[in-house]
Amino acid sequence: MHRVKWTCIGALLALSSARAAELPPRPTVADVVKGSKPADWRALDPVNTLYMEVPGGRVVIELAPSFAPKHAANIRLLARENYFDGLAVIRAQENYVVQWGDADEKTPRPFKTAKATLPAEFTIPASSAPAFVRLPDGDVYAPEVGHANGFPVARDPKTGLAWLTHCYGMVGVGRDTAADSGGGSSLYVVIGHAPRHLDRNITVVGRVVAGMSLLTTLPRGTGPLGFYEQPSQHVPIATFRVAADVPLEQRSRLEVMRTDGATYQAVLDAQRKRGGPWTKYAVGKVDLCNAQIPVRAVP
C-alpha cells in the first residue's frame, strides 16, 4: 500500500533501511499487458455483450452462454423487448451484491415473448466448459478451479460438473425459493468478497467487464438484505441493450485477455510472484477470485 506521493521521503527511507534483502524485480500485470500481442486478446462478441445505462454511465456485461445458454438467450430477449428500460437498481447490500429488476409487486412489468422463469442452469458438464485451464493454486470451496473463456470456473471431477463462481463482478440471476423460479428478469452483481457459498445455488450468467464503480458506489439499502426501502431511492436504468443492437459508433470497444494462452499464465505469475522494491514478501499463490482478467479498450 503506497503512501501518497512522498517520493523524496520514500527514497531517503529506502536508502536508510536497505537491511532486508530486496526481492528481484518482476514483471507486473501492467508489464505483461504492455508486452502482449493482439492474438492474446479477444474482442467482446456484441451478441453476448449487454450495456446497462445508469446514472453516471454505462455498465458493460459479458454473457457466458456456454454456462447458461437458456438464460443468456432469455436475457438477450428481455433486453430486446425493452424489459429493463425504466426499471431500476433496487438493492445494494454492503460486501455482497447490487441487484436490479422490477420492484413493483402490485403491477409487475409484463413479459412479452421472453420467459419469466426457466429451468435452473447452476452447473454444466465439465466437458462443456470452453477452453478450461486449471489454476493450480488451490481453492477452499471446490476441488478444482480455473478459467474458461475469460470466466472464473470451478469443477468437481467426482460429479463431472463445472460452474461459474461468485467472484467480484460476476452477474447472477435472482430467484425465489424454487431453483427454477428465476429467468433473468432480476439480476445482481457481486460487489464484495466472493460469496462462494452461492455457487451451484444460482444461475450465473456473466461478468461486468466495465463500469463496476457505477454500481459499487451506490448508497446501500437500509431494508432487509439491502433492498431500498423507498421507491425514490431506486436508481433508474435508462436502457439495457444488447451491444449488437447499438449503433457501431455508440459501442464500447473492449477486449478481454484470452485466458487459455501463455500470456494469461504470465498475468497469473505476475500476481503470484510480485517483485521489488515495494514488495517484501511474495506469497507465490493467487486465489481464483483475485486472479485479474485484463480488459482494455481495443487499441
Added chain:
Amino acid sequence: MHRVKWTCIGALLALSSARAAELPPRPTVADVVKGSKPADWRALDPVNTLYMEVPGGRVVIELAPSFAPKHAANIRLLARENYFDGLAVIRAQENYVVQWGDADEKTPRPFKTAKATLPAEFTIPASSAPAFVRLPDGDVYAPEVGHANGFPVARDPKTGLAWLTHCYGMVGVGRDTAADSGGGSSLYVVIGHAPRHLDRNITVVGRVVAGMSLLTTLPRGTGPLGFYEQPSQHVPIATFRVAADVPLEQRSRLEVMRTDGATYQAVLDAQRKRGGPWTKYAVGKVDLCNAQIPVRAVP
C-alpha cells in the same frame, strides 16, 4: 439471491417444483446471534477503539495491539494529538482500498510527539496471537488460518509466525518502499475481495467494525492507484478520536462476538452448512475472509 418480495409467486413456484430434495432447515447466523449469551460477546475496549467522523457519519475501528503494539500506540497518539482532524480520505480504488491521511506534499502536517515512522510489525510470534482458534477449512495463501480475539489471522508453523490477514474491512498502515517507512499517519481499509498478497508486506492494525459503507460508497479516484486527482475531491475527516477520549454519551456502544467460544463455532457452521428452503447446495466450507465476525449494539 432472493428476488424482491414476490412472495406469492415464490410460494406458488415452490409448490410446483418440489422435485429436488429439500435441504433440512439449519440455523442461520442471525439465529445463532439471537440465541447467544452475554458471555459470547466482548464490549469494544474504548482505548483500542477509534472513531473517524466523515461526511455521513462515524467509522468505528477496533485496533489490534496484540499484533501491532507500536503502531496501535502511535495511532492512538496521533489521534490524541489531533493529527488526522481536518485531513481527508485521499484514495478510493475499486475492489481494493480506501485510504486516508495527508495529501499535502509541500507543507505536510507536522508530527508532535507521535512518530512519523516505526519499525515494521508485519508478523508476530505465533505463540503471541491471543486466543487463536484454527479454521479447518483451508486457505490458498497460508498454511494455517483462524481467528484471534476477533481478527482473521494466518500463521505458518515452519516459521512460527502469525499475522493479520487482508480481509474485507481490515485496516493497514500505508508505507513507502522501505518496510519501516510507515507509522500509522496513512491508513487504508480493504473494500473488495481480500488482497491477501499484501499479507506480511504491511503492518495491519485493526478492523472497521461499523460504518464501512461510509467509505465503500465513496467515488473512486481517477488517478493512478485510485488517488483523487483534485484536492476538491478529498473527503474530509472532521475528527479522529480514541473512544476513551469521547464523552460516554457520545460513544458507539458496540460489542463483538468472541471468536474463541462454541457460539462462534456455531456462526461458522451456519455459514458452512446453510439449510433449506432457499439453499439447494450447501458447500460445507467457509473461507477465512467470508467468515463473518458478528458486531452488534450492546443490548
